[in-house]
Amino acid sequence: MTEAYGQRLGERFRVENAPAMVTRAFCKGEIAVTELRCDRPSSEMSDSIRLEDAFLLTLHFRDIPNREYWEGGRRTPLYDLRAGETCLQDLKRDPTVRLDKPYHSLVFYLPRAALDAIADEANAPRVRDLSYKPGVGVNDVAISRLGSLLLPALNHPDQARRLFVDHVLSAVGVHIAQTYGGMQPMSRLPKGGLAPWQERRAKEMITADLGDIRLKELARECRLSMSHFSRAFHRSVGMPPHRWLMKRRIEVAKEKLHDGRMSLTDVAAACGFSDQSHLSRVFRQTVGVSPGVWRRARQH
CATH class of the missing domain: 1.10.10.60 (Homeodomain-like)
Known part of the structure; x- marks a missing residue:
């Protein structure tokens, strides 16, 4: 079982309550989103997440100046993250961060199986890797807007419609595959043929x-x-x-x-x-x- 979303992810970031939602809209692979919030951090390091062929994309809702981030055992240069920016992490590279400043974020979980399913349904070559600079924030307006749509659903899951959550998380997955993986649909399918x-x-x-x-x-x-x-x-x-x-x-x-x-x-x-x-x-x-x-x- 993955440690990259829900309460298991919250434990690695010293968060007691980590609401999450999952979609299995694709034939294989699940996409999940977890809300992490901490107003009084402990200044400890986050725990390592079990290595797997998957990515995390974090949308930050608070500024984090001089953020200390490690990937593959090496600390990256210090960067100031602004509210609304996103960061990518590759779970094969053991990403960790120092939890020394208050934070509020949404963490999207995207495994390789989901990326493959997205490419298959788009009639596109499968994405090999995602392009990003470790520790650097990106002003991704699309993710910021999609994340804002999910916050009310995470706060009131009993009122959230499953179709809505599936639609938004699927849109997040497609956006990541296209924007960071370079996915481009190929020729159209034969009319009436199989995907x-x-x-x-x-x-x-x-x-x-x-x-x-x-x-x-x-x-x-x-x-x-x-x-x-x-x-x-x-x-x-x-x-x-x-x-x-x-x-x-x-x-x-x-x-x-x-x-x-x-x-x-x-x-x-x-x-x-x-x-x-x-x-x-x-x-x-x-x-x-x-x-x-x-x-x-x-x-x-």
Whole structure:
């Protein structure tokens, strides 16, 4: 479990009450926001947060002069942070700060899985890293406005509408990916086709189980009806799901035949065919020769 939002994060900043909200609007990865407020700091260092492939973006509501910040075990130059400015931190680099001045901030948690999901839904290359200067504040008007919208919801969670929170936190994630990760949408999707994340997930599921995976399971994972999924898969991939499954079975069978250590019966079982004759029949139809002939030709 992550230590980067909610009460676990509050404990690392010596805050007893750290209200938080989480959205799982993307198929994978969650984005969270935590409010941290301390009027009488102890002058101690914040505790380290468990290393993970994720980022924090902090929106400050109070000035913090001469802020002492460490990243990767090294203290950065002292900077004055102004109310309304934001700072990025990479949780792989062990960020810590001296808690010697009153502070009030919102901390947004953005894991790698969420960044990948955002890029997939935007039909864009996945973000490799976020660009920032350690310890330096940035006047990010968009984050400042979005954060101000979330404060009332954090103070009165019983009155907050889930759809509203999902919308704002999703907007924060997209803004971070674009502004600090350079994410740019690519060409438009084929009309009626699958989104990149849907196509990737469907192929992953088919490859993971080369047996008779149910169309209903693929459609449910992609949040589509079975008929819609079948049409969209065909439009994106150029063939129906069952034909792509058979194509993938043959590709894996070739890999195992080329290795040479498995019998044809074992290859058939490992690739989802009912028996050796089923493998031979489909292999000959697809490749033009039997599996045995293909293997011997590769060995020679």
